[in-house]
Amino acid sequence: MNIITSTVALTVADVAASSRFFTSHLGFREALVHAEFVALSRDDGAADILLLQRSLESPPGSGFADVIVSFAVTDIAAEYGRLRAEGANITVPLHHEPWGEWVVQLTDPNGVVIQLVEWIPPAQG
Template sequence: MIANMLSPCIATEKVEESRDFYVKHFGAKVSFDCGWYVNMQVGKETSELQFMARRESGPPACNPAGLMYNFSVDDVDAEHARLTAAGLTPVMPLEDHPWGDRGCAILDPSGVTLYIYSDREPTEEFKQFYKD
């Protein structure tokens, strides 16, 4: 199978809060919203998120422990400054990582960790793990 797109859908009781959070802080564009289900484009065309409220025949609310969305951005320092100025508190500080990025993390309203990063040169220790 060759998927045309991969997009996560989080079952949550916080559909409205999640929609508003991604629209406000990440410039998401809502492409579908029937109240209990929201589809949004985040960034480029191939980056979408969905949130849905629990329905009788649907999945239970997501336990987001261990779930992380990775957001690659051009300037993580600018994004960190913008998000903290908007009142968001990082759950992981902005720092350089030896595997080849500089990043920080925040939580969305459903408790999903959002790792926001920019690429950096990896240390010699980690260069060996990159594949051509």
């Protein structure tokens, strides 16, 4: 597996407040702001932070974790095939998000959610 970046996704009640904390006190900058999330980054080797809006409609056990460790990889389709063949606990199958990411989630034996992503730009029309 070729990991090219790492992200820690945190599900929080107030995305804007957490973003202000990370940018004011820890040197992060807002790389992408969306209605439901804010992506934070730094120019050094620190992992990126993704702040996700907690939904009141997401009950415990719904697959919406408070912490997700995310790795950007190359050739996610091959990794998905390998993980399936190895019998990994895939909890969200490979799918395409509207903003251009391909995503798969798996969960380790202790409940840690791991997400693999690959950015594939939309085809130019």
